[in-house]
Amino acid sequence: MSTSATPNTVSPPIIVVRGLNHTYRKTKKIRVEALQAIELEIRQGEIFGLVGPDGAGKSTLLNALSGLIHPNEGTVTLKGGPPKDSRELIGYVSQSGGVYEDLTVVENLTYVAGLHRIGSETAEARIGELLTRLQLEQVAGRLVKTIGGGRRRMLALAAALLPDSDFLFLDEPTTAIDPMSRRACWELLSERARAGTTIVLATHFAWEVDQCTRIAFMSGGTIRRIGTPAEMLARMAEIKPDTGTASQLRAVFDSEIAELKKDQPPPFPFTRPPRHTSGDVAIRATELTKSFGNFEAVQGITFEVAYGEIFGLTGESGTGKTTILRMLAGLLTPEDGSCEIAGEGSNNGLKYESRRCIGYLGQSLTLFGELTVDDNLSFLAGIHQMSPAEFEMKRQWIYELVSLQRGGKTLVQSLDAADKRRLAFAAAVMHEPEVLLLDGPTSSVDPLMRHAVLDVLEGFAARGTAVLLATPFLTEAEKCNRVGLLTDGRLLAVGTPAELKFAQDAHVVEFDAETSAVAVLRKILKPWRVWAVGGRVHAIVDGPEQTGAPEFSNRLFEAGIAIESVQTRPLSLEDVSVLLTAGGRAVTVV
Numbered sequence: 001m002s003t004s005a006t007p008n009t010v011s012p013p014i015i016v017v018r019g020l021n022h023t024y025r026k027t028k029k030i031r032v033e034a035l036q037a038i039e040l041e042i043r044q045g046e047i048f049g050l051v052g053p054d055g056a057g058k059s060t061l062l063n064a065l066s067g068l069i070h071p072n073e074g075t076v077t078l079k080g081g082p083p084k085d086s087r088e089l090i091g092y093v094s095q096s097g098g099v100y101e102d103l104t105v106v107e108n109l110t111y112v113a114g115l116h117r118i119g120s121e122t123a124e125a126r127i128g129e130l131l132t133r134l135q136l137e138q139v140a141g142r143l144v145k146t147i148g149g150g151r152r153r154m155l156a157l158a159a160a161l162l163p164d165s166d167f168l169f170l171d172e173p174t175t176a177i178d179p180m181s182r183r184a185c186w187e188l189l190s191e192r193a194r195a196g197t198t199i200v201l202a203t204h205f206a207w208e209v210d211q212c213t214r215i216a217f218m219s220g221g222t223i224r225r226i227g228t229p230a231e232m233l234a235r236m237a238e239i240k241p242d243t244g245t246a247s248q249l250r251a252v253f254d255s256e257i258a259e260l261k262k263d264q265p266p267p268f269p270f271t272r273p274p275r276h277t278s279g280d281v282a283i284r285a286t287e288l289t290k291s292f293g294n295f296e297a298v299q300g301i302t303f304e305v306a307y308g309e310i311f312g313l314t315g316e317s318g319t320g321k322t323t324i325l326r327m328l329a330g331l332l333t334p335e336d337g338s339c340e341i342a343g344e345g346s347n348n349g350l351k352y353e354s355r356r357c358i359g360y361l362g363q364s365l366t367l368f369g370e371l372t373v374d375d376n377l378s379f380l381a382g383i384h385q386m387s388p389a390e391f392e393m394k395r396q397w398i399y400e401l402v403s404l405q406r407g408g409k410t411l412v413q414s415l416d417a418a419d420k421r422r423l424a425f426a427a428a429v430m431h432e433p434e435v436l437l438l439d440g441p442t443s444s445v446d447p448l449m450r451h452a453v454l455d456v457l458e459g460f461a462a463r464g465t466a467v468l469l470a471t472p473f474l475t476e477a478e479k480c481n482r483v484g485l486l487t488d489g490r491l492l493a494v495g496t497p498a499e500l501k502f503a504q505d506a507h508v509v510e511f512d513a514e515t516s517a518v519a520v521l522r523k524i525l526k527p528w529r530v531w532a533v534g535g536r537v538h539a540i541v542d543g544p545e546q547t548g549a550p551e552f553s554n555r556l557f558e559a560g561i562a563i564e565s566v567q568t569r570p571l572s573l574e575d576v577s578v579l580l581t582a583g584g585r586a587v588t589v590v
Helices: 058-066 083-089 105-115 120-133 149-161 179-194 229-236 245-253 321-328 352-356 373-383 388-402 417-429 447-462 497-502 516-524 545-558 573-583
Strands: 015-025 031-042 047-051 073-078 090-093 167-171 198-202 214-219 222-227 281-292 295-306 310-315 336-341 358-361 435-439 466-470 482-487 490-495 506-513 530-533 536-542 563-569
Touching: 015 058, 031 058, 031 222, 047 058, 047 179, 058 073, 058 083, 058 090, 058 167, 058 198, 073 083, 083 090, 090 149, 105 120, 105 149, 120 149, 120 179, 149 167, 149 179, 179 198, 179 530, 179 573, 214 229, 222 229, 281 321, 281 466, 295 321, 295 336, 295 466, 295 490, 310 321, 310 447, 310 573, 321 336, 321 435, 321 466, 352 358, 358 417, 373 388, 373 417, 388 417, 417 435, 417 447, 435 447, 447 466, 482 497, 482 573, 490 497, 490 573, 497 573, 506 516, 506 545, 506 573, 516 530, 516 536, 516 545, 536 545, 536 573, 545 563
Parallel strands: 047 198, 047 214, 090 167, 167 198, 310 466, 310 482, 358 435, 435 466
Antiparallel strands: 015 031, 015 073, 214 222, 281 295, 281 336, 482 490, 506 536, 506 563, 530 536
């Protein structure tokens, strides 16, 4: 029983794509076939997902549907006409976001309302609702350039939703968004789909695939398979009964039937012996505090990271992850407290020798766009005094990691967002630093590359490197030795993933029931404890597992809602994050 929108399979398709081919000319000699013989029909009210590895053609197809590019061959029709005739009926979110950094959040939305000639009263009501439901109220008056990447994505989605468009074309709309906000986004999308809006989105996340009515798996510019999530998973891969939805998408990517198997990069070519004993403190933050104007970005943060440990710093957008990493790296001066890295205090910056033993990857990439990949790598090799033999070995590894078509002669500015992120990650680790400070190293990359990056980090930690990983992805945090959960610039809890889960006396009950069960359960529980995903209604319930299912099943039965099945499961780290941030529980595990 699905909780997502159900398209009208009787009426004619509202989007029709026939024989679509498109080629990009990157240089005089290099042409990229982005789309090849695309045939597609989508009906009104569908949530249609595009899934595939980086470079599969998802963004290009969305751009063709939106009328932002004119394909070399083939046709695209929306409501029987070309996309240009439906531009005012389209809401669009690109990978770059498309919001104005020098305007406030509210000013961005007001500007969009003016473009679509929405009356002032209607615009005010819609803006207020979107700010509330997407958790943007507390940053409504702030300039966009001062808010986190996740909240920028939410603002971009709010701008696309504001005109109440007939079509929504969304390119990875929830990248870097925290769990609560992602659930809020999908609740809005599901409501719009049930009201008749047709939604096409590109995503890397299995959780979102399960929300779609149908999905298309793309590779090499072609559509390999189309079907419902259940049909695709059953057809492509044998999923074990105890396999959770978080791993299903990766299983499909690896499927030979879908031909999406992608060569993993070779192991990192370590050339230097370990220099530290695991367990010694490499990073120490003590009562770190930092404000920007009236905004308190970091409030009294204290934690330690040992050599040989992967420490995950996670939390919703704007919780202070980036600010903490910048203070530790000596790029920002804290107002109060102290930070130490690799044996040196970094409150007033770091000495040159100390900087050389640190690998740093920030949200804004420290690469020279007007130089080639080789020029960037050679520059870094010189700074870190690599021998020619070591540099050549590392360079070949980077070529395979980034899969460059022109090798080192490629200009960095010509790379797409995912390749730039991979290259920046490689540049941060190539000199085998003693400490790694990484801010979202896997944002914009597909699940297979995300897995490869985590393998590299595990290899570094095994050799004694201290890794501080700031990430919005709770599935990544699950793989860390310890995790720090942040909210509003405060550290709510620190511990191993198992400790953080065990500290919460709660569990999740999953009902196979109609969407109306959500409203019933939200009258009993706090609204943020109940959400729909993957055709099931989920509820976080306090107490042992045997207590929740009977009580809430009876409540739904009394409300006249049929339940096909019910089961319980332990909390995931994502559930713990929701409990701590929304519930306001400040529990510290040492």
